[in-house]
Amino acid sequence: MxxxxxxxxxxxxxxxxxxxxxxxxxxxxxxxxxxxxxxxxxxxxxxxxxxxxxxxxxxxxxxxxxxxxxxxxxxxxxxxxxxxxxxxxxxxxAAGVADLSADRMARFDDLFDRASRRKFEALYHEQSGGREWGLRLYRGPEGQVSTDTAYAGAELVDAGVRWQGPVGLLLGARLAVRLTEAEAKEVQVELIRLIMRLHEATLVHEAQGTGEPFLLRLGLVGVTGAEEAELQLARRSPSH
Missing domain, CATH: 1.10.10.10 (Winged helix-like DNA-binding domain superfamily/Winged helix DNA-binding domain)
Known part of the structure; x- marks a missing residue:
C-alpha cells in the first residue's frame, strides 16, 4: 500500500x-x-x-x-x-491554489487577534494607572504624518521607534517596509531560522510536558504600488 x-x-x-x-x-x-x-x-x-x-x-x-x-x-x-x-x-x-489553506489561516488569524485584544486589555488595566489610551494624529520627527494609539501625554514618536504602551508577553507588529531584494531574502532566511529553532523547542516541550502555548504570526511578501497605496499609511505622507 x-x-x-x-x-x-x-x-x-x-x-x-x-x-x-x-x-x-x-x-x-x-x-x-x-x-x-x-x-x-x-x-x-x-x-x-x-x-x-x-x-x-x-x-x-x-x-x-x-x-x-x-x-x-x-x-x-x-x-x-x-x-x-x-x-x-x-x-x-477552490478558486485558487492559495485558497486551500485560506480557511485554516483565517481561523488562526482570528484566534491571534482575539487573544491579542484580550491580553492587551488585561495589560492596560494592570498598568495604566488611570492614564487614558486613545488615538493620535501628529507629525513625527522626520516630518511624516502618523496615526497611532498611545497613552495621553506620551511622546510623539512611533511605536517602532520606542514603545510607550503596556508591557508584557505580547507583540503584534504590522510593518510596511522598503527593502532591496537581497535584504528581503536575508530577512526571509532569518525568519525561517527562527521558525526552525522554535519548532525544535516546541517538540522538546511537548515531549516533556513543559512550556506554555503562544501564537506567533510572521510574514513577508512583496506588494505592488497599488497594493501599497491601499494601506493608506499616513506616516509616509511627505512633509510640506
Whole structure:
C-alpha cells in the first residue's frame, strides 16, 4: 500500500477540506482508535466525532478493524485506510491554489487577534494607572504624518521607534517596509531560522510536558504600488 493515498472522490475531498473532519481523521492515522478515545484525545464532543467517523467511513477514508466485546454494545475500532492522504487542487472546488489553506489561516488569524485584544486589555488595566489610551494624529520627527494609539501625554514618536504602551508577553507588529531584494531574502532566511529553532523547542516541550502555548504570526511578501497605496499609511505622507 502506498504511503500517500491520492483523494479525488468528491465526498472524500469535501470531508478533507473541513478542518474538524481532518482532525478526527488524524486521530486514526497509522494507529487504531475508538470513537470515544478519539473524542477524549481531541477534546471534542463525542457525538460530533461519531458523526465524522461515520462520514469518513462512508467516504472510504476509514475502515473498521474489529469490534471488541464488552458488556452492552461492542467497541468498534477503526484506522485510516492509508498512512497519509493527498488532495490535488484539481479535485477541489477552490478558486485558487492559495485558497486551500485560506480557511485554516483565517481561523488562526482570528484566534491571534482575539487573544491579542484580550491580553492587551488585561495589560492596560494592570498598568495604566488611570492614564487614558486613545488615538493620535501628529507629525513625527522626520516630518511624516502618523496615526497611532498611545497613552495621553506620551511622546510623539512611533511605536517602532520606542514603545510607550503596556508591557508584557505580547507583540503584534504590522510593518510596511522598503527593502532591496537581497535584504528581503536575508530577512526571509532569518525568519525561517527562527521558525526552525522554535519548532525544535516546541517538540522538546511537548515531549516533556513543559512550556506554555503562544501564537506567533510572521510574514513577508512583496506588494505592488497599488497594493501599497491601499494601506493608506499616513506616516509616509511627505512633509510640506
Amino acid at each position: 502506498s504511503s500517500v493515498q491520492n483523494v479525488t472522490d468528491l465526498a472524500a475531498v469535501r470531508l478533507l477540506m473541513r478542518g474538524q473532519a481532518r482532525r478526527v481523521l488524524g486521530a486514526f492515522l497509522e494507529r487504531e482508535n475508538s470513537v470515544s478515545l478519539a473524542a477524549r484525545e481531541l477534546e471534542l464532543d463525542l457525538r460530533a466525532v461519531h458523526r465524522h467517523v461515520l462520514a469518513l467511513l462512508n467516504a472510504g477514508l476509514l475502515r473498521l478493524v474489529r469490534e471488541e466485546k464488552r458488556a452492552g454494545r461492542p467497541v468498534k475500532v477503526y484506522t485510516a485506510v492509508a498512512p497519509a492522504f493527498f488532495v490535488p487542487f484539481s479535485a477541489t472546488e
